[in-house]
Every structure is written in structure tokens, then in C-alpha cells.
Amino acid sequence: MKKCLQAVSALALGFCLTASTPARAEIVGRQFVVERLQAALRRNLTADELKSFNDAMDAAAAEYRAERQRMAQTIADATGVRTDVIDVLLPPLGTSRTDSDPRLVTQMATALNRPLGSEEKFKVLKANADNVKACRRIRRAYVERVAKIVDLSYDKLRTVVPEYVG
Numbered sequence: 001m002k003k004c005l006q007a008v009s010a011l012a013l014g015f016c017l018t019a020s021t022p023a024r025a026e027i028v029g030r031q032f033v034v035e036r037l038q039a040a041l042r043r044n045l046t047a048d049e050l051k052s053f054n055d056a057m058d059a060a061a062a063e064y065r066a067e068r069q070r071m072a073q074t075i076a077d078a079t080g081v082r083t084d085v086i087d088v089l090l091p092p093l094g095t096s097r098t099d100s101d102p103r104l105v106t107q108m109a110t111a112l113n114r115p116l117g118s119e120e121k122f123k124v125l126k127a128n129a130d131n132v133k134a135c136r137r138i139r140r141a142y143v144e145r146v147a148k149i150v151d152l153s154y155d156k157l158r159t160v161v162p163e164y165v166g
Contacts, residue, residue, distance in 0.1 A: 030057060037150055040160040045150065052149045060142035064135065071131040075104075078123035081111045104128050 034053065038044055045053065072086040089107045108124055109116050116124065147157040 036160050056145040063138045067134045071127045074127040075124050079108050079120050
């Protein structure tokens with residue numbers, strides 16, 4: 001049940017792109033947000049609004065992927081752990097925490113089979129903090145864009161999907 005709830009929250013903005021069936025997961029996520037928006041608006045989205053909404057979601061998803069790759073590369077440069085290994089250790093895209101993940105240092109140390117040095121630890125934590133900040137920026141820009149598309153204020157949109165808005 002907990003995993004199901006986590007999946008739903010990750011899908012709410014449609015960024016859960018690493019699920020076992022990403023296309024299906026993304027469609028379900030988009031439908032969920034569209035249904036919440038339509039309920040708040042008390043009308044269906046127009047074809048133009050839906051296209052703009054999908055474009056906004058696609059752009060935000062691409063930004064999330066780029067930030068994740070940037071973080072993985074920074075950690076790889078700092079620790080020597082391969083980016084494909086780091087990618088497996090990171091939470092699925094779209095389920096990122098809104099704060100730094102203290103487990104990341106332990107996971108990198110486990111991957112290296114040794115404790116991280118202080119400089120490595122600093123770089124891993126900084127990469128994670130930078131990623132969290134970037135994801136918050138992306139999330140806010142996405143929500144602002146969707147708010148504009150459906151002509152809702154940012155604050156009103158926060159009440160429509162409060163658990164998913166940073």
C-alpha cells in the first residue's frame with residue numbers, strides 16, 4: 001500500500017519515468033493531474049490546454065532527467081563510482097526527496113566498499129543539495145506554467161494538488 005501511495009505521489013506531476021512500464025506510468029500520472037485540474041476548474045481542459053499541459057510536463061521531465069544526470073556525473077567524478085551504478089542507487093526519477101538524502105553517502109561508500117573521504121562526502125552532499133534545489137526550481141516553474149495554462153493562480157493550484165507542489 002505504501003509503495004502504491006508513493007507511486008501515486010510520484011506520478012502526480014507525471015515525472016515517474018523509471019517505472020517498470022514508464023509509458024503507462026506517465027499516462028496514469030498525466031490523467032491523475034488532468035482529472036484534479038478539471039475538478040478544480042469544474043470543466044474539461046480544452047484541446048489547446050491539454051496540449052500545453054503535456055508540453056509543460058514533457059519539458060519539466062526532460063529538465064528532471066538532465067539534473068539527475070548532472071548529479072550522477074558530479075558524484076561519479078568525486079567518488080569514481082560509475083554513473084550507471086549511481087543511477088541505480090538513486091530513487092526513481094520523480095520520487096526525489098524535497099530535502100537532501102543522508103543515505104546517499106552510505107550508499108556511495110557501500111558501492112566503493114570503503115568509507116568516503118571528507119572531500120568525497122562533501123562533494124556527494126553538495127551534488128545532492130544542488131539537485132534538490134534544481135528540482136524545486138523545476139517543480140515551481142512547472143506548476144507556474146500549468147497555472148498559467150489553466151488560468152489558476154499558483155496558490156490555487158497548490159490547493160488542487162498540495163501534496164505535489166513544492
